[in-house]
Amino acid sequence: MQRIHKLDDVLVNRICAGEVVERPASALKEILENSIDAAATQINIELLNGGIKLIKIIDNGNGILDEDLPLALERHATSKLITEDDLYAIRTLGFRGEGLASIASVSWFTLASKPAESAHGAQIVSVFGDLKELRPASLNNGTLVEVKDLYNNIPARKKFLKSETTEYNHCKNIVERIAVAYPQVGFSLKHNGKEIYNLFPQDLLARIVSLYGAEYGQHYFSLMEEAGAQLSLSGYVYHPAYLNSTKNVQMFYVNGRFIRDKVVQNAIKQGFSGVLHHEHTPNYVLFLTIDPAEIDVNVHPSKNEVRFKDSGMIHSFISRSLRKLLAGNITQQDTIPNNSSVDDSFTTMNSWEKRSEYAQLAEASSKNVIQSGSAPSWSSSIHNDNNYKDSPLLIQKWLGEINNEQESQELFTTNEPIANETIPPLGFAIAQLQGIYILSQTKDGMIVVDMHAAHERIILEKLKVQLGMNSIASQQLLMPLAIHVSALQIEALEKHRTELSLLGFEIDVIGENQIAVRAIPLLLDDGKTEQLVIDVLNDMVNFGGSNAILAHQEELLSTMACHTAVRANHQLSIPEMNALLREMEITVRANYCNHGRPTWFKLTMRDLDGMFMRGK
Numbered sequence: 001m002q003r004i005h006k007l008d009d010v011l012v013n014r015i016c017a018g019e020v021v022e023r024p025a026s027a028l029k030e031i032l033e034n035s036i037d038a039a040a041t042q043i044n045i046e047l048l049n050g051g052i053k054l055i056k057i058i059d060n061g062n063g064i065l066d067e068d069l070p071l072a073l074e075r076h077a078t079s080k081l082i083t084e085d086d087l088y089a090i091r092t093l094g095f096r097g098e099g100l101a102s103i104a105s106v107s108w109f110t111l112a113s114k115p116a117e118s119a120h121g122a123q124i125v126s127v128f129g130d131l132k133e134l135r136p137a138s139l140n141n142g143t144l145v146e147v148k149d150l151y152n153n154i155p156a157r158k159k160f161l162k163s164e165t166t167e168y169n170h171c172k173n174i175v176e177r178i179a180v181a182y183p184q185v186g187f188s189l190k191h192n193g194k195e196i197y198n199l200f201p202q203d204l205l206a207r208i209v210s211l212y213g214a215e216y217g218q219h220y221f222s223l224m225e226e227a228g229a230q231l232s233l234s235g236y237v238y239h240p241a242y243l244n245s246t247k248n249v250q251m252f253y254v255n256g257r258f259i260r261d262k263v264v265q266n267a268i269k270q271g272f273s274g275v276l277h278h279e280h281t282p283n284y285v286l287f288l289t290i291d292p293a294e295i296d297v298n299v300h301p302s303k304n305e306v307r308f309k310d311s312g313m314i315h316s317f318i319s320r321s322l323r324k325l326l327a328g329n330i331t332q333q334d335t336i337p338n339n340s341s342v343d344d345s346f347t348t349m350n351s352w353e354k355r356s357e358y359a360q361l362a363e364a365s366s367k368n369v370i371q372s373g374s375a376p377s378w379s380s381s382i383h384n385d386n387n388y389k390d391s392p393l394l395i396q397k398w399l400g401e402i403n404n405e406q407e408s409q410e411l412f413t414t415n416e417p418i419a420n421e422t423i424p425p426l427g428f429a430i431a432q433l434q435g436i437y438i439l440s441q442t443k444d445g446m447i448v449v450d451m452h453a454a455h456e457r458i459i460l461e462k463l464k465v466q467l468g469m470n471s472i473a474s475q476q477l478l479m480p481l482a483i484h485v486s487a488l489q490i491e492a493l494e495k496h497r498t499e500l501s502l503l504g505f506e507i508d509v510i511g512e513n514q515i516a517v518r519a520i521p522l523l524l525d526d527g528k529t530e531q532l533v534i535d536v537l538n539d540m541v542n543f544g545g546s547n548a549i550l551a552h553q554e555e556l557l558s559t560m561a562c563h564t565a566v567r568a569n570h571q572l573s574i575p576e577m578n579a580l581l582r583e584m585e586i587t588v589r590a591n592y593c594n595h596g597r598p599t600w601f602k603l604t605m606r607d608l609d610g611m612f613m614r615g616k
């Protein structure tokens with residue numbers, strides 16, 4: 001029988017190291033977090049061979065008193081927690097008192113420090129856990145940490161390390177995560193003697209651009225959403241219509257700590273739902289600030305996870321904030337540049353900056369328009385406000401609703417230049433191109449609109465408003481429409497009667513494989529009823545249970561909207577095209593179609609002049 005004995009400290013540290021120091025990047029993370037906790041304003045990092053050979057960090061933070069240096073390498077020794085209560089309100093990145101002890105047990109480790117209040121510095125060395133004596137050291141105020149030959153004492157473990165390039169990339173990722181969260185801190189990074197970054201203290205956007213490239217200074221929304229004094233979400237979200245597969249910045253922080261969390265990821269996904277192309281992933285740099293008592297960060301030794309006390313509330317706060325932000329209306333400031341030259345990027349940046357200010361008002365203002373009928377001033381010249389108020393939801397009917405059509409026609413036939421302030425953001429239609437696009441002249445150039453995509457979005461948003469207010473208005477068909485369907489579709493129909501009636505359908509089963517459609521949503525009166533009903537039933541078959549139907553509500557509405565939106569080669573008159581443009585201007589999310597593609601783009605006079613080399 002084996003007797004029980006206590007493990008010695010070095011062995012315990014190595015066991016801990018297994019979790020805390022998975023690879024050079026995790027050691028680097030621990031050390032950088034210590035520098036941030038020590039209020040450093042400049043952190044210099046040097047790596048050799050992907051950090052496997054050497055990680056050296058010098059900071060100008062508060063430093064460690066010489067008599068505390070050996071303690072810093074002891075397990076369960078920290079300056080960051082005093083009482084148990086502190087554990088439930090952590091404001092620092094470190095708190096477990098094991099980071100350095102773990103790293104020191106598996107490397108040739110040097111810790112040197114000089115607090116500003118000490119006349120001299122001191123250093124301590126640990127050779128794979130074997131602590132050497134304290135010595136004087138000469139260094140500036142701050143702390144130096146050197147980690148050499150990680151895992152050289154445990155060859156079995158060292159074998160798990162990947163190639164130098166892979167390990168280096170992990171290290172670079174860690175530096176970037178921390179550099180983004182602390183843009184006010186200067187960072188330099190050298191790898192094998194080559195300077196990779198030299199980042200001066202800067203603001204967040206400049207930091208993101210320095211790390212990820214100029215394109216990250218374009219097409220973004222800035223977010224600042226608060227819920228009470230202790231909860232906020234801020235940062236940048238990239239315009240869904242301008243994402244591509246190379247863009248891959250997904251950074252989420254909770255109280256300055258980078259985390260990956262399922263609740264958060266799901267909330268972000270929901271926040272982007274309906275505006276993101278299925279091949280793209282959302283891009284964002286977001287900071288959640290929350291009362292530390294409302295989270296538990298002591299979930300895993302790597303401290304990459306948090307638990308929220310009220311994860312439902314956090315989920316809805318994040319998804320609501322994003323939905324509100326992404327629902328921005330089109331305004332005069334909108335610029336969607338295409339092949340914009342570099343100096344254009346600043347105008348773009350500013351326009352999106354401005355946009356974010358009013359993006360928060362957009363949802364409210366659009367509701368006003370829909371509910372109270374108060375159209376923006378420039379649209380009153382085209383819409384008759386009263387008619388607009390009475391039946392704003394009937395998309396097919398708005399085409400016939402333009403009472404002062406003549407007035408808008410006159411705007412086009414006149415040779416007088418139109419006063420700039422009366423030109424709405426999306427301008428006035430000039431022509432329909434190839435039966436697909438609307439060409440419109442704007443204040444400063446022209447835009448091209450994908451009419452089907454734009455119309456689809458308008459209908460979808462209207463359906464959503466109707467469903468949100470009560471149920472979708474329906475209309476009885478003069479003659480019920482008999483349709484032949486499958487047994488599965490009948491089953492879906494029986495199962496989802498309530499949902500179908502909320503969506504504006506009234507359908508009965510009249511035979512083994514026969515149904516009779518008696519009423520359909522009022523908005524969707526377009527003669528394609530049979531296909532519409534079949535597609536909706538198919539969606540219901542595919543989505544399954546009623547909860548799933550709720551979750552897929554937007555997809556269902558989107559299917560419905562797609563059936564009604566104007567198709568290619570449907571000839572629109574100028575007033576009809578203008579009516580569509582005006583609807584777009586007051587519709588939330590009108591910048592992207594229901595699948596996340598852009599609905600319009602703009603060429604300014606400046607772009608056109610550039611193409612024709614005018615003024616060169």
Ligand SMILES: Nc1ncnc2c1ncn2[C@@H]1O[C@H](COP(=O)(O)OP(=O)(O)OP(=O)(O)O)[C@@H](O)[C@H]1O
Pocket residue numbers: 030034035038059061062063064072073077078079080093094095096097098099100101143
């Ligand atoms: N760069 C630094 N500047 C000043 N003090 C430091 C620095 N690095 C470490 N320390 C001191 O050493 C102590 C031990 O550091 P260590 O990383 O092991 O634990 P911790 O940061 O307290 O907790 P955790 O294990 O969660 O990181 C810290 O509490 C801090 O007082």
Ligand SMILES: [Mg+2]
Pocket residue numbers: 030033034093094095099100
């Ligand atoms: Mg630490």
